[in-house]
Amino acid sequence: MIFMQKWIWQLAIVMIAGIFLFAAFDAISAGANKEGKTGAEPSQYGLPPASAGAGGKDSGMDEKESEAFNPKSLMYQKAPEFESYAGVINDQNGDDFLSSSELKGKVVLVDIWTYSCINCIRTLPYIQAWHEKYADSGLVIVGVHSPEFEFEKKRENIEDAAKRNNLTYPTIIDNDRKIWNAFKNSYWPRKYLIDADGYIRYDHIGEGGYDETERQIQSLLKELNPDIKSEMANVSAEGVDFSQIQTPELYFGSSFRRVPLGNQKAPILESIAQNYTLPGLLAPNIIYLEGEWKNNGETMELASNEGAIEINYGSQSVHLVAESARGSTASAFLGEELHIGPEANGQGEIAIGGSRLYRIVKTDEYARNSLKIKIKGAGFKAYAFTFG
Structure with missing residues (x-):
């Protein structure tokens, strides 16, 4: 009994000493932040170094010791550094x-985004609005363009996409997905919010959650300046009701395709033209082809001068990721009626050229429709359908 009491008192003394020691280092760290002393050497990769805002050299602790006693390290992960990548657009330092x-x-x-992804495209007005509203208050937005398709690795395509979406903040060209992998990411789009000490304090997968994300931005900015106002940014953006979308994203090429074509050939031959004919009935949410097409892995390429794509889908809008080096046209029919979509001319033709997402259909209501896209011009390549 006496031994047990002695042991308990010894344990209590050790615990009390530990609490005081932790509090002492916490005070050192908080004081360094309050005085604005980062004391860290500049990071060649851009993200705040490990000791930023936590004492650094001026505190008398090296980086490892400072990091070990930063209470944030017990709750949050450090953001990875921006290491090798292909270049940067919209940054005052150029490609450095x-x-x-x-x-x-x-x-x-x-x-983290890629420019042919409709889910990414719909988030961009919010991100640009946050850049315009909070840049002067200490927010830095860094786009990381991690491609899905090969054509998304071309710098000129990314630059065109940034201009098309009116983006003015820096975007890193992450062609080898090194930053994507460093963040252990698996989604487009994905947003990570990092505080002034370099810790990931919030992340969001996919679209939506815009008010929540902006509140988190304001909260972290208030840690730097308590006078940050709480008014939300004014954003004009396309809305979408995901509960009304009945058709998932669908890929054309065999390298990406998750479900077979409705009239798929057997065997699937690479880069060899095969003739496709439409059946009498179409199963929902399945791609069907008409005409001569070649399977190129990422794409299905029209080999004949004319062809068609048909699908029974459920949504309000239909987007097609496509390209045509020689120039092609696409005309959309809902049932038997010509549809004048967002990018169509007065005759209902959509000019297909550069590698990007094309807006094929936009109706007033969410509904299930039978869509036939008639294509003129060999060399047309289809990558994916997305819906909204």
Whole structure:
């Protein structure tokens, strides 16, 4: 009994000493933040170094010791550094790595996206609005363009997409997905919010959650400046009701295809033209082809001068990721009626050229429809359907 009491008192003394020691280091860390002393050497990769905002050299602790006693390390992960990538657009430093002076002591929003993804495209007006509203308050937005298809690796295509979507914040060209992998990401789009000390404090997968994300931005900015106003950014953006979308994203090429074509050939031959004919009845949410087409892995390419794509889908809008090096036209029919979509001319023709997402159909209501896209011009390549 006496031994047990002695043991309990010894344990209590050790615990009390530990609490005081933790509090002492917490006070050191908080004081360094309060005084604005990062004390860290500039990071060549851009993200705040491990000791930023946590004492650094001025605290008398090295980086490992400072990191070990930062209470945030018990709750949050450090953001990975921006290492090798293909280049940067919309940055004052050109293709050089983002300088640490741009990010040190800042709140950083990392947006991983790719330009032919409709889910990404619909988030961009919000991200640009946050850049315009909060850049002067300490927010730095960094787009990370991690491609899905090969054509999305071309710098000129990414630059065109940034201009088309009116983006003015820096975007890293992450062609080898090194940043994507460093964040252990698996989704487009994906947003990570990083505080001034370099810790990931919030992340969001996919579309939506815009108010929540903006509140998180404001919360982290208020850690730097309590006077940050709580008014939300004014954003004009396309809305979507996901509960009304009955058709998932569908891929054409055999390398990406998750379900077979409705009139798929057997065996599937690579880069060899095969003739496709439409059946009498179409199963829902399945792609059907008409004419001569070649399977190129990522795409199905029209080999004949004319062809068609048909699908029974359920949504309000239909988008097609496509390209045509020689120039082709696409005309959409809902049932037997010509549909004048968002990108069609007065005759209902959509000019297909550069590699991007084309807006084929937009109706007033969510509904199930039979869509036939008549294509003129050999060399037309289809990558994927997306719906909204």
